[in-house]
Amino acid sequence: MNTEQYRKTGTKQKILKVATALFSEYGYKGTSVRKIATEIGIKQSALYNHFENKESIFLEVSKDIFTTPFTFDDEEIKQSALKGKAFINKFVLQYKLLTFDKNNEKMFRLLMIELLQNKELREQFMSEFHDKNVKVLAEGFFMMMQNSIVRSGDPMMMAYEFISTLFYIRLQVTLLRFDSKSTDMLSTQFEKHVDFFWESIKL
Amino acid sequence: MNTEQYRKTGTKQKILKVATALFSEYGYKGTSVRKIATEIGIKQSALYNHFENKESIFLEVSKDIFTTPFTFDDEEIKQSALKGKAFINKFVLQYKLLTFDKNNEKMFRLLMIELLQNKELREQFMSEFHDKNVKVLAEGFFMMMQNSIVRSGDPMMMAYEFISTLFYIRLQVTLLRFDSKSTDMLSTQFEKHVDFFWESIKL
DNA sequence: GTCTATATTTGGATAGAC
DNA sequence: GTCTATCCAAATATAGAC
Numbered sequence: 001m002n003t004e005q006y007r008k009t010g011t012k013q014k015i016l017k018v019a020t021a022l023f024s025e026y027g028y029k030g031t032s033v034r035k036i037a038t039e040i041g042i043k044q045s046a047l048y049n050h051f052e053n054k055e056s057i058f059l060e061v062s063k064d065i066f067t068t069p070f071t072f073d074d075e076e077i078k079q080s081a082l083k084g085k086a087f088i089n090k091f092v093l094q095y096k097l098l099t100f101d102k103n104n105e106k107m108f109r110l111l112m113i114e115l116l117q118n119k120e121l122r123e124q125f126m127s128e129f130h131d132k133n134v135k136v137l138a139e140g141f142f143m144m145m146q147n148s149i150v151r152s153g154d155p156m157m158m159a160y161e162f163i164s165t166l167f168y169i170r171l172q173v174t175l176l177r178f179d180s181k182s183t184d185m186l187s188t189q190f191e192k193h194v195d196f197f198w199e200s201i202k203l
Numbered sequence: 204m205n206t207e208q209y210r211k212t213g214t215k216q217k218i219l220k221v222a223t224a225l226f227s228e229y230g231y232k233g234t235s236v237r238k239i240a241t242e243i244g245i246k247q248s249a250l251y252n253h254f255e256n257k258e259s260i261f262l263e264v265s266k267d268i269f270t271t272p273f274t275f276d277d278e279e280i281k282q283s284a285l286k287g288k289a290f291i292n293k294f295v296l297q298y299k300l301l302t303f304d305k306n307n308e309k310m311f312r313l314l315m316i317e318l319l320q321n322k323e324l325r326e327q328f329m330s331e332f333h334d335k336n337v338k339v340l341a342e343g344f345f346m347m348m349q350n351s352i353v354r355s356g357d358p359m360m361m362a363y364e365f366i367s368t369l370f371y372i373r374l375q376v377t378l379l380r381f382d383s384k385s386t387d388m389l390s391t392q393f394e395k396h397v398d399f400f401w402e403s404i405k406l
Numbered sequence: 407g408t409c410t411a412t413a414t415t416t417g418g419a420t421a422g423a424c
Numbered sequence: 425g426t427c428t429a430t431c432c433a434a435a436t437a438t439a440g441a442c
Binding site: 032033034044045048053054 | 416417418419420421
């Protein structure tokens with residue numbers, strides 16, 4: 001029997017779930033372990049059976065920020081890149097799905113809340129959120145340049161230009177949704193961006 | 204005589220200065236009134252002779268976030284817009300100066316730290332930081348379209364594309380400088396952006 | 407206006423019974 | 425594993441002497 005283990009895991013998962021919700025709404029300092037505990041119906045001291053301290057809860061929660069399934073394998077890149085616009089369309093579709101996905105939204109909020117309070121998050125932001133995406137995009141643009149599908153230039157620069165707007169849209173969407181405001185005006189912004197950008201680089 | 208008033212104002216200004224530095228580094232919750240007080244060499248309780256409470260200090264500090272001298276008067280727009288690239292060059296120069304200006308940098312950091320914790324800041328971000336800039340840029344692009352200097356399209360959309368990259372560069376610069384890292388790789392990004400964008404829209 | 411002293415609250419963490 | 429009880433630290437804020 002593993003009822004005991006099951007219950008233990010159950011509580012631990014509850015803690016992580018509630019902590020994720022609270023951290024991504026009120027930030028690290030704005031979230032007390034008391035609040036986490038009462039929210040799941042246990043006393044504050046009981047938390048310490050599952051986690052050493054508050055920070056270890058946060059660390060486990062924030063682990064998931066950058067576990068986004070965001071890489072295309074090489075084959076897929078090559079195939080898509082030759083199709084030109086289809087490549088960036090594919091990329092943006094992924095990005096858009098992440099933006100509106102409930103879990104990813106929480107993680108993105110948490111990232112933005114703690115970005116200037118947490119050096120490690122800043123570095124991960126640069127490497128995982130920026131560099132990785134730029135690299136994938138730049139590879140695609142490079143191939144398109146070689147095949148004279150898009151105008152020549154620095155692929156990394158082109159990728160930078162492309163990803164920056166995606167980030168900005170995502171930030172705005174996140175802010176609006178945080179206040180339960182409509183994102184109608186922004187929902188088509190992703191596609192508009194693709195169209196505008198493609199028009200800017202195609203040959 | 205207004206020595207007393209002078210001293211009062213002096214302390215008040217000191218408080219605001221120190222509070223700005225601390226809030227923009229540790230955020231609202233991460234900054235205690237104690238720390239503000241000791242930093243300027245007075246006891247914590249003495250602060251309450253100048254401000255009602257902690258929040259009122261924050262409010263006075265955050266007032267300055269959006270007092271950036273960022274609008275061009277209509278005449279200047281018209282003149283610059285007809286010159287095409289000179290217009291966006293001018294805009295970006297302003298933006299770049301703000302990005303690297305010590306005071307504006309603090310204010311931007313404060314904005315990013317508190318953006319998801321403060322609804323009013325979010326709304327001001329949208330109206331003052333986004334809408335206002337989009338409007339100015341869109342007017343310029345509109346005139347360029349009418350004069351067949353740039354390709355036709357939605358001026359607001361074009362402005363959105365343009366400003367989003369500026370914001371992203373600014374954010375990255377701010378993060379790097381926060382960790383005292385080199386911004387060499389980004390210092391020319393503003394100009395690269397202008398070049399890339401102009402190449403994308405010019406006729 | 408600033409100081410000392412103090413009230414009050416909140417939050418993180420531990421000890422020990424069940 | 426959870427509970428009650430308790431400790432400790434930090435932080436906001438006020439009262440009253442100088």
